[in-house]
Amino acid sequence: MHRVGYLLSEGFQVMALASQSVFEYANHTAGEAFYRIENYSTTGGEVRSSLGMKIDTRPITPRTAMDTWIVAGVNTPLTTPPPADVLAFLRRAGKRARRIAGICTGGFVLAEAGLLANRRATTHWAYAREMQQRFADVRVEEDRIFIVDGPIWTSAGMTAGLDLALAMVEKDLGADIARSVAHKLVMHQRRAGGQSQHSEMLDLAPKSDRIQNALNYARKHLNQPLTVEELAGEAHLSPRQFSRVFTLETGQSPAKAVEGLRLEAARLMIEKSRHSLETIAQETGFRDRRHMREAFMRGFGLPPQEVRREARASG
Incomplete structure (x- = not known):
């Protein structure tokens, strides 16, 4: 016992x-x-x-x-x-x-x-x-x-x-x-120790359904380019209106927010899967592995390889 x-x-x-x-x-x-x-x-x-x-x-x-x-x-x-x-x-x-x-x-x-x-x-x-x-x-x-x-x-x-x-x-x-x-216990998922305490979607916290709908669309289609015009269409706004309202409600530009969603998704895949970094970059919408590394350095101050090493060490 x-x-x-x-x-x-x-x-x-x-x-x-x-x-x-x-x-x-x-x-x-x-x-x-x-x-x-x-x-x-x-x-x-x-x-x-x-x-x-x-x-x-x-x-x-x-x-x-x-x-x-x-x-x-x-x-x-x-x-x-x-x-x-x-x-x-x-x-x-x-x-x-x-x-x-x-x-x-x-x-x-x-x-x-x-x-x-x-x-x-x-x-x-x-x-x-x-x-x-x-x-x-x-x-x-x-x-x-x-x-x-x-x-x-x-x-x-x-x-x-x-x-x-x-x-x-x-x-x-x-x-x-x-x-x-x-x-x-109806736990949504078993979270790895290295997983972030924060959720990008919660941090953005848009005030209107139209911006929330655009973010939901973005999260489901991260492997696509996700232009401002495309997101604006989901919010039923012109691109100019969408950019202004999005920034007002979230405090970030659409491009910055989408990069945050890509980083969050990529980090989770790196921590919990055995996919190669090239595959993860492709699945989360980065141009290539190098582009993903640059985003990781900006967002986390660590390269993807180090994030994976830390996740495996904590596991």
Whole structure:
């Protein structure tokens, strides 16, 4: 049996507990109680979430041992350091546990305990810069769903905790069971750790249906040239009107937005498929592999080959 302990503190994000369903359904799918889940806090008893809901917990002691520890993030100010006994406990646990994870801002607690020193890590995109500023010895990658560096796992915020837990299940029980769990939980897709936290479509956030329709059309036809005239036709506007309204609603030109959609699609294919870079460039509408590389350097500061290497390393 694999024991998983969740370390909770006052004001913890209740969304962190949603990841426990991944382990629950892994047990159902495997047909055995492979995982045992328990909630802990420094003193035990009831711990209040940021939503106000109270969860009963066991107290941590020097002898408390788990195979996996998961530290839940909090919504309280991150400048307040965790209690000394929590940090001391995590340092001890780091030597005994198979792995330790921080969901969302839980990564800050791991960093305070020194567990992220000289390691790659991520956290919620809104706090990534702060983590890098406060912990210079941590290699923060702010645009990742989750990162595995040895026995230390960190994830972005909110639903990324589900992806992290699902990756643990895949490592423990195999890809078939992980896929089945994702299906049972109606997870749209199993996101790779290297996948971006951001969605280009969400970032654009057009205000009108006509611009949204043009973007939907563009996303479905990325392997085509996608001229302004073509997109304007989908929005039932003249090219001049379309360019003006599009820029007003999204803050980007149509050409810049389309390149962003191409980059997002190409990056996902690079991370999750074995297609050659030439094929990916063709499928996502770049002129050739060289054109795609230039766009990647502008958009991500990395060439496609490096993105693929990082995805395989995190996998």
